[in-house]
Amino acid sequence: MKRIKLTVAYDGTDYCGWQVQPNGVTIEEILNREISGLTGEEIRVIGASRTDSGVHALGNVAVFDTKCSIPAERFAYALNRRMPEDIVIVRSEQVADDWHPRYQDVITKTYEYHIYNASVPNPMKRRTSTFVSFPLDIDQMRKGASYLIGEHDFVSFCNVRTNTSDTVRTVYDIMIDQNGEDICIRITGNGFLYNMVRIIVGTLIRVGRGFYTPERVKEILEAGERTEAGVTAPPQGLVLVEIRYGNENENE
């Protein structure tokens, strides 16, 4: 028996998120089905991040245990031949038998949020970015974002589904890049509460529009109440880019 870690990329547009559920097809369900089909075992993967419906990933992580003789590194290739084209196994590798994608030490988690900021929507970007038609003041957004850097109680920036009492997280960096009509907000932290990135983005968009001063972000953070922050930005702009673990390659 060996434990295989998969790094998984997907266009989440046509899925009801990661986690298996009765209402529609999920990423986890496809993985379970195709890995089971490949190995002949009944596989249930364990995922790192249960992304919401419509959210994308370039580097979500899942593990499963198998007796299959396929070399760990070859699973990516073998699985990609079976996968629908909107899910890609970026990498497969063996990890320790007790390695767990959620309980393992996470060093950093990185998300990007993509905004298409123009007067008319771009149909080629509708699945992977959020259209914002009013002008955004990027410098003000950067200033607002600066208040979130560091270790804080982010309870104002999480939605109720969170089943954790510990709402303290550390945000290491928020970079906001503008390239023509494309705006990318890249957030790195040691972990994120439920909807935290999307609420941060919704709040920063309000700053960019001039509805909130940058200092308002600091006040929201200090208020400790979800009702203070901006709306949750829509899912299609969000991408889980990378999860970095400590002692990642201990089996190598």
Place this chain on the structure above:
Amino acid sequence: MKRIKLTVAYDGTDYCGWQVQPNGVTIEEILNREISGLTGEEIRVIGASRTDSGVHALGNVAVFDTKCSIPAERFAYALNRRMPEDIVIVRSEQVADDWHPRYQDVITKTYEYHIYNASVPNPMKRRTSTFVSFPLDIDQMRKGASYLIGEHDFVSFCNVRTNTSDTVRTVYDIMIDQNGEDICIRITGNGFLYNMVRIIVGTLIRVGRGFYTPERVKEILEAGERTEAGVTAPPQGLVLVEIRYGNENENE
């Protein structure tokens, strides 16, 4: 009666190209249906470029004649409320009654071809770029492209559907930009033969792989035979970016 010019953007992935045909839904068909629905007239648009199945546009052009009292500039807004989200009317304006999107003087037509060049495909880019897994030598591609600039007989770079005997076109510029894994080939000319951009790209990819020397592009051009050039690159990487006409705003 007035003639309205529409600038049309679309994600062509889920359409059987521009032109109405029995086998599937086309962009032209959706435009006819929705403009007819809006005006109460039976509208048949005339398009500038009959893009192939899977090809995208940011600036294709269509015209139609209407007695409808909606101001010309408001058609974009009114139509976008009816359109599926993968087709967007970027702009609407009145043009002269005899203005024709194909017979009018075209100053320039610009296409982009997007390549995602990495070891593993990116599912978020699969609809709007072509995945190339082997390394590409961009400098060699640029050198090869340089032989195409200017007025040439491009018969070696067109597929048989072309029903024109005049295969001379002028290519003004080919820019090849690389940004990480994303490669964009931007081609501007006074017009393009059937599949010409995709055959140029297919040929340049061969140069980038090292299968062809850059000088081979010159030889292919001079050979005057379609069989000499590389394969036609797949449609999903191609975008019709802009068509610029002479005397465009004669009615304003």
